[in-house]
Amino acid sequence: MNKLNFLQPNKNNFYTYLYTGVILVALSIFIVFLNSFFNKDIVSFLPGPISFFLPLILGFTGLHLIRIDYSGLRFLDSINKNINTNNFNAFLSLLIVFVVIKSLPPLLSWFIIDANIAGDSKDVCTGSGACWTYIKIWFNRFMYGMYPNPEQWRINLSFIALAFLGCVGFFATEKFKKYLTLYYVVVYPIIAFFFIFFFISGGPIFFDFSYGIIAAVISIILGFFIPSKFKMYYFIIVPITLYILLKYVFFYEELIELGKLEALEWVETGAWGGLSLTFIVSFFCLIFCFPIGLFLSLGRRSDFPIIKYISIGMIEFWRGVPLITVLFMSSVMFPMFLPEDMFIDKLVRVIIAISLFEAAYVAEVIRGGLQALPRGQYDAAKSLGMGYWKMHILVILPQALKLVIPGIANTFLALVKDTPLIFVVGLLEIVGMLNLAKTNPEWLGFAMEGYVFASVLFFIICYAMSKYSYNLEQKYKTER
Amino acid sequence: MNIKKILPQLLTLLVVILVFGFFSYNAQINMENRGITFGYGFLSQESSFDVQFSLIDYDGSHSYFRAYLVGLLNTILVSVIGIIFATIIGVVVGIARLSNNYLINRTASVYVEFFRNIPLLLQIFFWYFAALRALPLPQDTEPMFGVFFLTIKGFFVPAFVWNNLDVFIYSIIAAIISIIFIRIYAKKKQENEGIQTPVLSISIGLLLILPILSFLFGGVDASVEIPVIKQLSQSGFTFEGGIKLPPELISLALALSLYTATFIAECVRAGVQGVSKGQKEAAASIGLTPNQVLKLVVMPQALRIIIPPTTNQYLNLTKNSSLAAAIAYPDLVLVFAGTALMQTGRAIEIVSITMLTYLSLSISISIFMNWYNKKIAIKEK
Numbered sequence: 001m002n003k004l005n006f007l008q009p010n011k012n013n014f015y016t017y018l019y020t021g022v023i024l025v026a027l028s029i030f031i032v033f034l035n036s037f038f039n040k041d042i043v044s045f046l047p048g049p050i051s052f053f054l055p056l057i058l059g060f061t062g063l064h065l066i067r068i069d070y071s072g073l074r075f076l077d078s079i080n081k082n083i084n085t086n087n088f089n090a091f092l093s094l095l096i097v098f099v100v101i102k103s104l105p106p107l108l109s110w111f112i113i114d115a116n117i118a119g120d121s122k123d124v125c126t127g128s129g130a131c132w133t134y135i136k137i138w139f140n141r142f143m144y145g146m147y148p149n150p151e152q153w154r155i156n157l158s159f160i161a162l163a164f165l166g167c168v169g170f171f172a173t174e175k176f177k178k179y180l181t182l183y184y185v186v187v188y189p190i191i192a193f194f195f196i197f198f199f200i201s202g203g204p205i206f207f208d209f210s211y212g213i214i215a216a217v218i219s220i221i222l223g224f225f226i227p228s229k230f231k232m233y234y235f236i237i238v239p240i241t242l243y244i245l246l247k248y249v250f251f252y253e254e255l256i257e258l259g260k261l262e263a264l265e266w267v268e269t270g271a272w273g274g275l276s277l278t279f280i281v282s283f284f285c286l287i288f289c290f291p292i293g294l295f296l297s298l299g300r301r302s303d304f305p306i307i308k309y310i311s312i313g314m315i316e317f318w319r320g321v322p323l324i325t326v327l328f329m330s331s332v333m334f335p336m337f338l339p340e341d342m343f344i345d346k347l348v349r350v351i352i353a354i355s356l357f358e359a360a361y362v363a364e365v366i367r368g369g370l371q372a373l374p375r376g377q378y379d380a381a382k383s384l385g386m387g388y389w390k391m392h393i394l395v396i397l398p399q400a401l402k403l404v405i406p407g408i409a410n411t412f413l414a415l416v417k418d419t420p421l422i423f424v425v426g427l428l429e430i431v432g433m434l435n436l437a438k439t440n441p442e443w444l445g446f447a448m449e450g451y452v453f454a455s456v457l458f459f460i461i462c463y464a465m466s467k468y469s470y471n472l473e474q475k476y477k478t479e480r
Numbered sequence: 481m482n483i484k485k486i487l488p489q490l491l492t493l494l495v496v497i498l499v500f501g502f503f504s505y506n507a508q509i510n511m512e513n514r515g516i517t518f519g520y521g522f523l524s525q526e527s528s529f530d531v532q533f534s535l536i537d538y539d540g541s542h543s544y545f546r547a548y549l550v551g552l553l554n555t556i557l558v559s560v561i562g563i564i565f566a567t568i569i570g571v572v573v574g575i576a577r578l579s580n581n582y583l584i585n586r587t588a589s590v591y592v593e594f595f596r597n598i599p600l601l602l603q604i605f606f607w608y609f610a611a612l613r614a615l616p617l618p619q620d621t622e623p624m625f626g627v628f629f630l631t632i633k634g635f636f637v638p639a640f641v642w643n644n645l646d647v648f649i650y651s652i653i654a655a656i657i658s659i660i661f662i663r664i665y666a667k668k669k670q671e672n673e674g675i676q677t678p679v680l681s682i683s684i685g686l687l688l689i690l691p692i693l694s695f696l697f698g699g700v701d702a703s704v705e706i707p708v709i710k711q712l713s714q715s716g717f718t719f720e721g722g723i724k725l726p727p728e729l730i731s732l733a734l735a736l737s738l739y740t741a742t743f744i745a746e747c748v749r750a751g752v753q754g755v756s757k758g759q760k761e762a763a764a765s766i767g768l769t770p771n772q773v774l775k776l777v778v779m780p781q782a783l784r785i786i787i788p789p790t791t792n793q794y795l796n797l798t799k800n801s802s803l804a805a806a807i808a809y810p811d812l813v814l815v816f817a818g819t820a821l822m823q824t825g826r827a828i829e830i831v832s833i834t835m836l837t838y839l840s841l842s843i844s845i846s847i848f849m850n851w852y853n854k855k856i857a858i859k860e861k
Contacts, residue, residue, distance in 0.1 A: 082580075082581065082582035082583075083581055083582055083583050085580060085581065089579075089580075089581045089584070092581060092583070092584055093581060093583045093584070096583045096584065096587055097583070304485065304488060304489045305489070306489040306490075306492060306493050307488065307489055307492050310492060310493075310496060316843065316846075317839065319842070320838060320839040320841075320842040320843055321799070321835045321838045321839055321842075322799035322800065322802040322813075322838055323799075324802045324803060324805060324813055325802065325813060325817060325831065325834050325835050325838065328813070328817050328831055328834075329831050329835070332821065332827040332831065333827045333828055333831045333832075335510075336506070336507050336510050336511070336827055336828060337502075337503035337504075337506050337507050338506055339506050339509075340509070340510065340513065413597075416599075417597075417598075417599040417600065418599070419599075420599050420601045420602060421601060421803070423601075423806070424805070431599065431601055431602050431605065434605070435605065435609075438609065447605075447609040447610040447613065448606075448610040448611075451602060451605060451606040451609070451610050454602055455598045455602055455603075455606070458597065458598050458599055458602065459594065459597045459598055462597035462598075463593065463597050466597070
């Protein structure tokens with residue numbers, strides 16, 4: 001038998017080191033576990049500081065003993081390689097494990113064990129844990145804001161319909177694939193706008209919406225009989241004519257009659273709120289900021305000095321100021337710039353402000369992609385006789401945009417995270433609703449639950465977005 | 481010049497001029513209707529409102545310009561605190577994300593993913609309305625290290641009472657200037673003779689010795705004033721003496737630094753990963769020690785990648801500090817674009833001043849960054 005050297009464990013007496021080490025580590029974890037889950041201090045007979053640091057010392061010694069290179073045990077090797085490479089790493093790993101074990105019981109008890117969700121008043125929340133009843137009762141308000149309860153199906157229906165229409169791309173057959181870009185860039189936003197403007201907002205204007213739907217359905221049915229050569233012109237001209245005919249010729253009398261009735265109750269934008277408002281604001285800002293940013297970035301690289309300097313001025317101005325001052329401007333300064341009788345809805349002003357603000361960031365991201373393309377791409381496109389627009393649409397932008405997918409995704413994420421700021425103008429999306437709910441005299445003292453709930457929601461949304469953008473990036477990655 | 485080049489430019493210019501003309505025409509009419517004349521004269525008028533927390537002497541009898549300065553200084557204060565802590569946390573987390581220890585690596589990335597996917601405003605609210613509200617009242621507070629008091633009313637820390645503070649400051653300035661000269665000299669010496677001077681230890685020594693000398697010979701004297709609890713009424717207590725950091729400042733600085741640190745951590749990670757492995761191997765193969773490899777080869781190249789995006793994050797932090805308005809920390813936006821605007825009704829002047837302040841800050845930093853980028857760019861032949 002070889003001599004045991006505890007300062008430098010080696011492969012001689014391998015199992016002695018291994019068993020001693022494993023027992024020491026297990027003992028240290030066991031002490032911490034008992035201490036945190038059952039509140040029992042089994043080493044309390046030792047003097048204070050020693051009993052406090054004992055698990056750390058035991059575990060550290062144990063990890064030192066099992067640090068044997070090329071032991072031949074796969075599990076041990078992977079532990080040594082990943083968390084136990086040297087003394088410092090072993091110490092940090094132990095610390096992390098202990099902190100996790102220590103913090104599990106209070107977290108579990110707050111979130112689940114001592115928490116309440118039953119009942120529908122504050123009185124059931126007597127435990128020391130979270131009061132999820134508060135979230136349950138206020139759930140509708142957090143989702144829909146002040147939107148009247150019986151009308152909330154309109155928001156649900158619109159969002160479900162828009163989600164379905166958004167998924168069209170996954171089901172499109174090969175034949176329609178080439179129209180997908182057109183659909184997502186032009187058609188889909190228009191449909192979404194109609195849904196939100198006419199359906200969620202409601203009021204007499206709803207009838208315009210129904211004419212629009214009738215016009216669209218009729219023209220799509222007729223569209224099957226039109227030769228494909230004229231289809232594009234057909235789909236531009238016919239729906240609009242049909243709509244105008246329906247509205248002003250066929251149903252003119254009825255409109256006046258019906259306008260007095262309200263098929264759908266009108267809900268003013270001030271009553272919108274909650275998570276649905278977060279979605280509405282970020283959706284529209286996302287749609288508007290991209291084209292504006294694209295034009296600004298092209299403008300910044302333009303050969304025309306006036307356009308170039310106007311674009312630079314726009315970009316640098318919006319990038320230089322905080323969003324909150326932009327919103328201040330849209331709420332207190334912008335009305336001064338309009339004629340006295342002209343009034344623009346608060347929500348519209350906010351969407352314009354945020355879109356312009358984020359467009360400047362999108363512009364800079366796209367400019368990065370444009371600059372990264374080699375000069376040869378421009379020269380090659382020009383040598384084929386392409387003009388400015390043809391060159392950019394067919395050659396430059398597809399490559400440049402592919403390069404900047406991560407940057408654009410980051411900007412969109414920032415946009416979603418910026419939407420709570422609209423509380424400045426008095427619109428209450430989910431964070432604003434939380435602040436309103438926690439000042440309700442019947443429900444004082446549950447701020448923590450509300451913020452945790454909203455944090456989890458935002459984390460899920462933003463994390464999913466960032467993962468999706470990562471997938472896109474991998475999908476469109478091309479070797480250069 | 482052909483027409484095809486001039487026409488689009490003229491059209492754009494025309495549109496811009498028309499839009500601006502329309503806006504300013506309406507603004508003029510609206511102001512006439514409200515009986516306001518455009519001008520910045522109101523800045524010297526008496527403000528007649530109070531601010532809870534200010535670094536300079538201020539009350540209602542001072543001018544609006546003074547209120548602007550109060551807000552600006554508060555913004556700068558919270559930004560500087562945020563930048564310092566964000567840098568420390570960001571660098572630590574960024575290095576932790578590069579660690580080959582699985583647990584450390586995971587912990588760091590969980591931190592980054594978690595804190596950067598939650599809106600900053602929500603984090604500020606969380607710290608201010610939920611976390612800091614759980615702190616004890618002043619009378620129940622246990623002191624930390626005997627001198628710090630973390631209470632629901634704010635963080636009370638000891639203050640220094642100085643005699644001849646100016647001599648102390650001069651000594652620090654003198655130390656910094658001499659360090660700059662030593663650095664220049666050391667660089668020249670290394671370029672000419674290839675001999676390294678221990679700049680770091682000399683700098684630390686100078687920074688320690690000169691202020692100590694000022695204590696010994698300059699007549700500088702400092703004593704510590706520890707906050708003491710004081711009863712205001714039956715159940716109202718507060719601390720007297722020392723410095724009070726209001727809870728608004730703490731929660732804002734906490735949220736800003738934790739949020740921005742995630743972005744700085746990513747910058748640091750990208751920077752260190754951006755230095756190719758061959759550089760380290762080459763440096764090691766010419767016989768540099770690991771410390772020298774880090775100091776002379778890896779860090780200079782990594783910093784070239786790290787510094788520009790990190791400066792951008794500092795700028796973002798400063799702009800994000802305007803969220804202070806949500807929890808009533810008296811920063812530039814709350815004091816000036818909030819209270820002062822409500823009092824005077826001068827929307828255009830006040831919003832434009834506020835925006836110009838932020839704009840000039842970010843433009844000056846971006847000019848500096850362009851200069852810096854040009855300076856450190858690799859000069860290729």
